[in-house]
Amino acid sequence: MSRVPECSGFDVAEFVRRVQHPLTTARPLPLHEPRFSGREWEYVRDCLESGWVSSVGSYVDRFEGMIAERLGASHAVATVNGTAALHVALLLAGVETGDEVLVPALTFVATANAVRYCNATPHLVDSALDTLGIDPDRLEDYLRRIASVGPDGCVNRLTSRRIRAVVPMHVFGHPVSMDRLMEVASRWRLTVVEDAAEAMGSLYRGSPVGGLGHVGIVSFNGNKIVTCGGGGAVVTHDAELARAARHLTTTAKLPHPWRYRHDLTGFNYRLPNLNAALGCAQMEQLDGFIAAKRRLTESYAESLDDLPGVRLVTEPAGCRSIYWLNAVLVPDQDARDAVLAATHRAGLLTRPAWDPLHLLPMYADCPRDDLPIAEELFARIVCLPSGVAAPGS
Incomplete structure (x- = not known):
């Protein structure tokens, strides 16, 4: 994955509009809701x-x-x-x-x-x-x-x-x-x-x-x-x-x-x-769930294609991911926080990545390497609604 270029003119409203496009359903839309459609x-x-x-x-x-x-x-x-x-x-x-x-x-x-x-x-x-x-x-x-x-x-x-x-x-x-x-x-x-x-x-x-x-x-x-x-x-x-x-x-x-x-x-x-x-x-339904989640990822990829400053996190080379959560990288922490606020106002219950462990009080003193990538990912990740019951899946 290459780094997303910094984008001072990041368009939060356009981001929200494009995320909403595959998600034609009532709001609020949870981050990941289950589906019970089998036995x-x-x-x-x-x-x-x-x-x-x-x-x-x-x-x-x-x-x-x-x-x-x-x-x-x-x-x-x-x-x-x-x-x-x-x-x-x-x-x-x-x-x-x-x-x-x-x-x-x-x-x-x-x-x-x-x-x-x-x-x-x-x-x-x-x-x-x-x-x-x-x-x-x-x-x-x-x-x-x-x-x-x-x-x-x-x-x-x-x-x-x-x-x-x-x-x-x-x-x-x-x-x-x-x-x-x-x-x-x-x-x-x-x-x-x-x-x-x-x-x-x-x-x-x-x-x-x-x-x-x-x-x-x-x-x-x-x-x-x-x-x-x-x-x-x-x-x-x-x-x-x-x-x-x-x-x-x-x-x-x-x-x-x-x-x-x-x-x-x-x-x-x-x-x-x-x-x-x-x-x-x-x-018994796992294969169908995986297929639905991958279809949702494809919908997000199509909708977010060519939007400056945004990159959908995709499966690593040689892997096939279930895309438990669909995540995007935005330019910086200011853009992330603006996106989180705007999507929640729109009824899309997005979330950031977890606070890195060294920023939590009980683990602040643990031995650690330098953590530049973990800190960058935390500052830039936004997780989108990703449940198998989400429309578009």
């Missing part, structure tokens, strides 16, 4: 009639199988939400108290929160303009400056703490350069915990994201392409990691017909059957 009612009713509504039931097993198959993984363990999945994935990756974990500064706060849940420290790194996610080349240059590999793995020479893992997050559904990132991770002895919360169905060089790292996660929050209302999953090719994930997320209870014995500090993180039933019906 959701049938499956949820079956749960209610059978009484299997909690964390055990046939829909949980079925949903996990559908997730694993879709992501080309051997195992999926369904959780109450994506953040819980990420917390467990980090524990499975060996993250311990006092470790550091490399995370992009431009990400949803849950990526860093899950690191803190492990009593570890988020270590913030910069993004790439073409993917919006971690820049592997810049990451390796940074590690050469501040880290070394020894008997204990990768160590931050500035803090003397172990850097245990790296968490690539596929921003808005656009895949990170995973091949290059895996090379860097291997060289620096880092475990890759793949945060595909926003990318269920995206492909990197023909392979589904979420199953490309050592362990991965997906999310089924109410605003995701597939939703259970909440929900997430840990994804892995390793049978032992999957067994450990199931144990940890079920309060680490040892199997017994009636006794309640636990051998670890576990978590009540399993997804209820009721939510899994909704997820099964949604997964």
